Amino acid sequence: MWQGPDDAPPTARIAMLAPSMQPSERRVAEAIATDVDAAIERTAQEIADVAGAGRATVIRTAQTLGYEGYPQLRVALARERATAEPSQDDAADPTMLGALRGAVDRFASRLAHTVTAVTEETLSTLVSEIDGAARLFVAANGLSAPVGVDLAMRLTSAGRPAEYVADTLGQQITASQLGAGSACLVVSGSGVNRASIDVMTAARASGARVLVITSFPRSPVAEMADTALVVAPINDSFRDELLYTSRAALMLVTESVVGLLVHRRGASATAAQVATLSVLGHSLSE
Incomplete structure (x- = not known):
């Protein structure tokens, strides 16, 4: 169960807690982190289907992350997405320098x-x-x-x-x-x-x-x-x-x-x- 600050963003909680989750909960957490935009739009049952888990597992995962249930996790994901910096298009500059700049930009966006x-x-x-x-x-x-x-x-x-x-x-x-x-x-x-x-x-x-x-x-x-x-x-x-x-x-x-x-x-x-x-x-x- 998450015991850190209440304002910690959900993706950061997933990154920290996923290794210690049960395999089924980890699949749910990874499904959410892999496509946050889709997770915001999906119901608990839809996430369960994507992760190959039960709906109850989705709810437990949300609670492990420190939320009352999946609806509250969706709201937190939407809030994090709304306040995040716009993502950079990796294909905009196909050079090695472009790839380096992209990696630095992604790193900087996660520093907080x-x-x-x-x-x-x-x-x-x-x-x-x-x-x-x-x-x-x-x-x-x-x-x-x-x-x-x-x-x-x-x-x-x-x-x-x-x-x-x-x-x-x-x-x-x-x-x-x-x-x-x-x-x-x-x-x-x-x-x-x-x-x-x-x-x-x-x-x-x-x-x-x-x-x-x-x-x-x-x-x-x-x-x-x-x-x-x-x-x-x-x-x-x-x-x-x-x-x-x-x-x-x-x-x-x-x-x-x-x-x-x-x-x-x-x-x-x-x-x-x-x-x-x-x-x-x-x-x-x-």
């Missing part, structure tokens, strides 16, 4: 959706725990690994020392030695990476707090976390997430989280950044 599941309480708690942990360990694997490396470096540059270990076994060993008062911050876009789950298990057993940044609120990592910041995926559907997986939204949000930490820390963070710039300056050559 990335924070639709974020609440002030969760964001504030996450930043506070990152700031207050006696020891902070950042873990990420698979496609999220570059985000984890970048996050650890940014935090350290801001005066909040953060550890990062690339090897998955090394991550588990480090996590098992954190102890009370420390925090393990896991970045997992999919929320199902086995290595990241093992790291979380080890960190929790050590007595450390477990923090997560992920794209799916009902994923194993989100459900295991003490605090989970959910960043909606850029893609409209779970199918697109599998085909065109992107961690750009996670990167954007993690950079912003560091910015919030810098603001919270004030002068100490500024001094750390000045020291970092000094080191960078000495490393440059003509």
Whole structure:
């Protein structure tokens, strides 16, 4: 069941919740996300026929997404469609540059959706725990690994020392030695990476707090976390997430989280950044 903000658009809810739905509900959700305009016009029974499911499944899907029933979901879809930016015609420019521009435009049109599941309480708690942990360990694997490396470096540059270990076994060993008062911050876009789950298990057993940044609120990592910041995926559907997986939204949000930490820390963070710039300056050559 959707537990995020009431104003989160339905397509963003589908993208985040579809992986954890029952197969029949997932088919309904995918049918809606694949053709939103048609879904607005269709009845619950028509959607059921398209998805190869029962009418009751359509209603359950709408309720899982946080709506009273399918009529309310249709209204939300129509509202989202009415406020969306006009779509770009991919065929207007068949060149490679045109395709690149189209991809950037589609990405930009979805950016606002990335924070639709974020609440002030969760964001504030996450930043506070990152700031207050006696020891902070950042873990990420698979496609999220570059985000984890970048996050650890940014935090350290801001005066909040953060550890990062690339090897998955090394991550588990480090996590098992954190102890009370420390925090393990896991970045997992999919929320199902086995290595990241093992790291979380080890960190929790050590007595450390477990923090997560992920794209799916009902994923194993989100459900295991003490605090989970959910960043909606850029893609409209779970199918697109599998085909065109992107961690750009996670990167954007993690950079912003560091910015919030810098603001919270004030002068100490500024001094750390000045020291970092000094080191960078000495490393440059003509």
